[in-house]
Amino acid sequence: MxxxxxxxxxxxxxxxxxxxxxxxxxxxxxxxxxxxxxxxxxxxxxxxxxxxxxxxxxxxxxxxxxxxxxxxxxxxxxxxxxxxxxxxxxxxxxxxxxxxxxxxxxxxxxxxxxxxxxxxxxxxxxxxxxxxxxxxxxxxxxxxxxxxxxxxxxxxxxxxxxxNGFYPGGTKFIRQAAAISRAGAKIAEALHYLKLHQPDLPAGAHWLELGASPGGMTAELLDRGFRVTAVDKAALDPRLDRAPGLTFIRGDVDTFNFKSDGEFDALLCDMNGDPRVSLRQVVRLSAGLKAGGLIVFTLKAAGADTPEDMLALIRAAEAYAVASGLTLIAKTHLTYNRQEFTLFFERAPGH
Structure with a gap:
C-alpha cells in the first residue's frame, strides 16, 4: 500500500x-x-x-x-x-x-x-x-x-x-465494575491522554471539582492520591463519606468562592447544561489556581446537531477562555465521551 x-x-x-x-x-x-x-x-x-x-x-x-x-x-x-x-x-x-x-x-x-x-x-x-x-x-x-x-x-x-494516543487505536480500557459513575473512567482517560502533552501532576496535588455529584470523578482523583475540594448542590455517593483528602461543599457552584489565589493545583469541570455557563464559572474560579495550574473542562455539545455546529461551539469556548487568560494545551474526544469534548487549559502566568 x-x-x-x-x-x-x-x-x-x-x-x-x-x-x-x-x-x-x-x-x-x-x-x-x-x-x-x-x-x-x-x-x-x-x-x-x-x-x-x-x-x-x-x-x-x-x-x-x-x-x-x-x-x-x-x-x-x-x-x-x-x-x-x-x-x-x-x-x-x-x-x-x-x-x-x-x-x-x-x-x-x-x-x-x-x-x-x-x-x-x-x-x-x-x-x-x-x-x-x-x-x-x-x-x-x-x-x-x-x-x-x-x-x-x-x-x-x-x-x-x-x-493521538499511546495505545493501538488510542483506546485505554478502564475497569469500572465498582465505580460510582461512568465519569470516573472519563477523568482516568483524560489524565492518561494528558501524558501526551505534559508530565503528570504530583501526588497530593489539590483539585477543585465543579459539579461533582455523584462523585465518580472525585473517587478516581482520590484513588490517585490527590486532594479534592468538590462542589455541588446535590449529595455525593455515601461511599465517599469521610473519604481522606476530600472536602465537600454542598451548594451552587455560582456562589462558591476560593479562599486565596493559588489555592488549587488543578480545576475539573464536568457540569451538565450550557457549556458557556459552565465555562464562565471555570474562568471565574481559575483565579484560585496557581500560575500554570491545570484545567480539565468537558464541553457538552448536546443540541449541536452537526459537526459545524459543534466546531462553532468549541471555537467560541476557546476564544472566551484564551481572552480570559487561559492557554489551551490540547482538546480531544475521549473514548468515554459521548457528544462532548474534553479541553485542557492552563492558567497563564500573570492572570
Missing part, C-alpha cells in the same frame, strides 16, 4: 457524519475496517494536526505495511506476519512495538489474543526496542503500531502524540 493510505478512527457517536468528516479532511474512502476504522487515501497528512475536523477522529496511522487476508483461516499467520514486519520495520528505529485488534470491543477474543501473540513473536525477531511499557513511551518519538482483524494486518510508524 502507498504511504498515502491511512487508518482513521471515527468514534461511533460521530459515525453518521463520517462522510462529511472525511471530506473535510480531503480523505478518499477506500474501506471500512473493524468497527470505527476508515481506510482512506489522504492527500495531505498535515490536516490531521491542522484541520478542525480532525477533532472528530480519535486516532490515526499511516499504513506503511498492509496484508489483506483472513488471519483466522490462515496457517502460520503469526510467523509470516512477524517476518514481514521485521523486513519492513526492523531497521527503522522504533522506540516500541504495540499491537491491537481492529475491533477491540468484540465479544470473541480471537483477535485480541492474535495481536498479543504477534507482538511476542515480533519482539523475539526484532533488535532490542528501548520501551516495553505503553505509558513509558516518549510522546514525540516514533512507535510501530500494528492492528489486526478479519480484514488483515495494518502497520505503520507514528509518534503517540501525532497518532
Amino acid at each position: 502507498s504511504h498515502a493510505s491511512w487508518l482513521i478512527r471515527i468514534p461511533d457517536v460521530f459515525a453518521p457524519f463520517a462522510p462529511q468528516i472525511l471530506a473535510g479532511l480531503g480523505a478518499t474512502p477506500r474501506k471500512m475496517l473493524g468497527g470505527d476504522y476508515h481506510l482512506v487515501e489522504l492527500a495531505d497528512p498535515a490536516v490531521l494536526s491542522e484541520s478542525e475536523r480532525a477533532l472528530f477522529t480519535s486516532w490515526n496511522l499511516p499504513v506503511e505495511h498492509g496484508w489483506p487476508c483472513c488471519p483466522q483461516k490462515m496457517d502460520g499467520f503469526v510467523e509470516k506476519a512477524a517476518q514481514g514486519i521485521l523486513k519492513k520495520f526492523g531497521d527503522r528505529g522504533a522506540q516500541a512495538l504495540f499491537t491491537g485488534p481492529l475491533l477491540p470491543g468484540a465479544p470473541h477474543p480471537f483477535y485480541k489474543h492474535l495481536a498479543t501473540n504477534l507482538r511476542g513473536r515480533v519482539l523475539q525477531l526484532f533488535p532490542s526496542l528501548p520501551v516495553a511499557e505503553v505509558e513509558a513511551q516518549d510522546p514525540s518519538a516514533p512507535t510501530l503500531f500494528c492492528l489486526v482483524g478479519k480484514e488483515g494486518l495494518f502497520c505503520g510508524m507514528r509518534s503517540p502524540r501525532e497518532a
Whole structure:
C-alpha cells in the first residue's frame, strides 16, 4: 500500500457524519475496517494536526505495511506476519512495538489474543526496542503500531502524540465494575491522554471539582492520591463519606468562592447544561489556581446537531477562555465521551 493510505478512527457517536468528516479532511474512502476504522487515501497528512475536523477522529496511522487476508483461516499467520514486519520495520528505529485488534470491543477474543501473540513473536525477531511499557513511551518519538482483524494486518510508524494516543487505536480500557459513575473512567482517560502533552501532576496535588455529584470523578482523583475540594448542590455517593483528602461543599457552584489565589493545583469541570455557563464559572474560579495550574473542562455539545455546529461551539469556548487568560494545551474526544469534548487549559502566568 502507498504511504498515502491511512487508518482513521471515527468514534461511533460521530459515525453518521463520517462522510462529511472525511471530506473535510480531503480523505478518499477506500474501506471500512473493524468497527470505527476508515481506510482512506489522504492527500495531505498535515490536516490531521491542522484541520478542525480532525477533532472528530480519535486516532490515526499511516499504513506503511498492509496484508489483506483472513488471519483466522490462515496457517502460520503469526510467523509470516512477524517476518514481514521485521523486513519492513526492523531497521527503522522504533522506540516500541504495540499491537491491537481492529475491533477491540468484540465479544470473541480471537483477535485480541492474535495481536498479543504477534507482538511476542515480533519482539523475539526484532533488535532490542528501548520501551516495553505503553505509558513509558516518549510522546514525540516514533512507535510501530500494528492492528489486526478479519480484514488483515495494518502497520505503520507514528509518534503517540501525532497518532493521538499511546495505545493501538488510542483506546485505554478502564475497569469500572465498582465505580460510582461512568465519569470516573472519563477523568482516568483524560489524565492518561494528558501524558501526551505534559508530565503528570504530583501526588497530593489539590483539585477543585465543579459539579461533582455523584462523585465518580472525585473517587478516581482520590484513588490517585490527590486532594479534592468538590462542589455541588446535590449529595455525593455515601461511599465517599469521610473519604481522606476530600472536602465537600454542598451548594451552587455560582456562589462558591476560593479562599486565596493559588489555592488549587488543578480545576475539573464536568457540569451538565450550557457549556458557556459552565465555562464562565471555570474562568471565574481559575483565579484560585496557581500560575500554570491545570484545567480539565468537558464541553457538552448536546443540541449541536452537526459537526459545524459543534466546531462553532468549541471555537467560541476557546476564544472566551484564551481572552480570559487561559492557554489551551490540547482538546480531544475521549473514548468515554459521548457528544462532548474534553479541553485542557492552563492558567497563564500573570492572570
